[in-house]
Amino acid sequence: MKAVVFENYKTFPTIKEVEKPTPGPGEVLLKVAGAGCCHSDVSVFHDYTPETGTHTKPPFILGHETSGWIEELGPGVTGFNKGDAYLVYGPTGCGHCQRCVAGEENYCENMATNESLAIGLGRDGGMAEYAVVPARNLVPLGDADPIAAAPLSDAGLTPYHAIKAALPHLRGGGKYALVIGLGGLGQIAIQLLKALTGATIIGTDMKPESMAKAEEQGVITVPSDENEVARIREITSGRGVDAAFDFVGIAPTIAAAQAASGIGSRVTIVGIAGGKGEFDWYTNPWEQELTSAYWGSMSELHEVAALYRQGLVTPEVETYSMDDALVAYHNLVDGKLTKRAVVVPHMGE
Known part of the structure; x- marks a missing residue:
């Protein structure tokens, strides 16, 4: 089968033929429906x-945002039907x-x-x-x-985890939420904030098309x-926002999130650009x-999937065939994507 393989550090991944895997005890084989391209990759x-x-x-096969259909059950696995669709929770811990x-x-x-860190990140x-x-x-x-x-396995789950933890700050009328960085995660965060709160949402970005x-x-x-910051303070009648979510994570955006947030507020850094904050x-x-915030829990992904099934959260995606998977990654690296890139291995079937 074809796969996108990370073979060496400081080296772009390759598409190569690898052996089709066999599920072991407690595992299932998925026929992959979609695999998202992420900046973590x-x-x-x-x-x-x-x-x-x-x-x-x-080496290992990339892809920590995965969905697919049940193809085969490993030893001891019951309760699944071939052809049913599932989303994969990525993080892999010690288990105990x-x-x-x-x-x-x-x-x-x-x-x-x-x-390893996760399915698609180390394994x-x-x-x-x-x-x-x-x-x-x-x-x-x-x-x-x-x-x-x-x-949704990452770009949905990560903002959901951050927003859910901040809900006590956004309950009630007259609340304000700030989203810094209106890329893929930021746009999903907006949908989640609308689904989970009645807060007025303020968004900042450097790209006019993202703001539009x-x-x-x-x-x-x-x-x-x-x-x-002055403009956000003006919008909130001087008191600042109640919760801010920074999906960039550089020093200036962290500082802006803190300065734009008010008394008793919560500032959550989601972006992993490595910026340092000051107090x-x-x-x-x-x-x-x-x-x-880092990713989210398995139960929270069930909640995200429920919102998706209800039509309250819908990621904007652009799809690529397996043969064009590296094009998707090049577009991601070059900043050409306006939607989340999803590789569809069985496109056209």
Whole structure:
């Protein structure tokens, strides 16, 4: 079968023929419907080194945003029917710590000693015609389109986890939420905020086309420049937003999120650009929280899938055949994508 394989650090992945996998005990074989292209993949093959990529040692098949149809059950697996569609929960923890047994493998307490981060990040993922995954990591999609659902495994789950944790700050009338970075995750965050809260949503970005797309969803947009904080403060009658979500994560966006948020607010850094935040007892608003978020839990992905089945969250995707998978990654690297790229291995069948 064809697969997109990460073969070496600082090297673009390749499409190659690999052996079709066989599910072991507790596993299933999926006929892959869709596999999302993510900036985390780019970090793996573009930025990581043997020293920094200890959990993503090559070679392995990329693809940590995966959906597919049941093709074959491994020994001991029951309760699944061939052809049914599922979304794959990506994080893989130790399986036995307190976090893992609660379905929070994204926060595994033994991550430092695990061999991989996730399906598609350290172990073979879904950027292939077929993929083997643990049966317990499957989230049912019912009759909903599995191809468009693929990005929900990360691009949907990550903002959902961040927003759900901030809901106490957004309950009630007159609340404001700020979304910094209106790319793929930011646009899904807007849908989630609309589905889960009654907050007025403010969005900032440097790209006019991204702001225009957000405005179509009823978002008040502010250009990301030296006046953005003052403008946000003006929109909120001077008090600042109640919750801010930074999907960029560089020092200026973190600073803007803090400055634009008010007393008792929550600022969540979701973007992994590596920026550093600062705290000043005299200038930060009283009781302002600054936190981070990484992926989400297995139960939360079930909740995201439910919102998708209800039509409340729908990722915008552009699809690529397996033969064009590297084109999708090049477009991602070059900043040419306006939607989430999804590789469809069985396109046209």
